[in-house]
Amino acid sequence: MSHYDRITQEFTWDNSPLLVAAGAAFLIGYLQYYYAIKLMLTDGKGPMPVWMHIFYLAHDSSFSYTLGRDSSRFGGHFFLLGSSRAYALWSALEIWCLYYGLRYHRMETFSSALGDRAACLGNSLRYTIFMLAAMYCAVLMVASMLGEGCMLHWGLLTNTIMIVGPTHEYMRRGSRDGLAVGFCVVNIACVIFTFAPFSMFAQTFPETFATKPFYICGSVLLLYSFWLLAIVVGYPPKDKERSKSN
Template identity: 25%
Template sequence: MLEKLFSFYPGNYSLEDFTYAFSPDNPQFDLVLGIALLTFFLGYIEYIYSFQLVRREKSAPYPVWMHTFYFAHDSMGAIVFALASKTTGGFWFFTAAAVALVIWNLFEVYNLYKCIYVERQEIWGHLHDEPVSVKEAWFRVIGQIIIFIGVVNLFRVFMNDPYMFKWFIFTNILIAIAPGFYWEKRKTQIGASYKLAIVILLGTINSFTPLNMWVLVSDYFSFSNNPWFYLIGIVSIGFAIRNIVVLKKMSQKPSHMEDGTKTVW
């Protein structure tokens, strides 16, 4: 087992893994499609709650660097899947995934807009003696996006991740672990949500069950080939549970904001 953990490196997934897994010729096609739809759906819900929180409570559940990272990641993923669609003559999954990632990009643009025009003082105020200007906020957001585009592509090459599939699981690990620390740092339930924490937990569990989307597409992600995938899954689920514990330790947020807007449970 130690050799498997520290000395063994499996091969890699392939383009053909996708075209077979998401083809009606695959006997497990219905299962693969159902799990994939559930995975994408939970990912969308995780961002929809961010919409609600920043609109109602003027505070988002994720730090700005998560928005800029996800924007960089998803925009690169959209390009990669669009190119894969072209390579495969318009294979439906690659086309649909590219469109889905563009939609995610729009979600991220909305949240970044709110970071700049609503949250900029909360996010960057500690760096300035004067109020943070919109121009300064734009500068910082664009700078982060440029950095993350470089990082995503560099490590896509380092990880031999031609279709972003390894990066995709990292985004799920990140959303399981990071929010709780951010909420803890702010010391308030404002901008956080039990509903969101529960959805994150469900999404994390779904990502690491024995029938997760990754292993259904490629044996590269099986426990026998990639035990670290499941070990980090256990860690991620633990931190997703911790998010709920963090909220429980804080004072309950009011049912309504000062302007009368209902808060998000």
């Protein structure tokens, strides 16, 4: 049975526990980008390094296309079509984050990768283009190894990257500039709804995701996400003008 066959078999309108788990997972993903965009608007930078935005653009646009294309083979299955559109919206948010960083906050967005050269639009744009091309290659290579319809298998990886990827940004900031306690709390929820037995991953592919190694990894990442929360909580609160981002 292919990944697509399993997904379309399990995702039915009468499978309420799975639909609730999937809805929660997608909502958490949008909340993560709510914080990322809000912090960029208020603080000039967000919690995620630029390479993460580039990676997620490559991943989400790739799966938006493939899920939309392949849904016709399964009668336009609602979950495949809905996921395709959800990934398209995420892609638009990621494009906005990259545009905003390139246009208004190049040093804050790109200096961790380019240093002082980030001030030059050409340098930052070239970095974005070449890194995006490399990320598309990575997404396609892993997808080819995992097999057609591997959106949930890739989803596990993207959620893990969302937890671990911002670590160095948290540690080197020294303040809550571009960070928010709320973002950390949402990431804790992300770990729970990725690795818990009631997650859409475990419900759809129990032979892969409802296993002891999977739960051990989830426990480690849950502790990891609480550690990152403690780092941000340990920084002084922002001043009143920025308190709404906190």
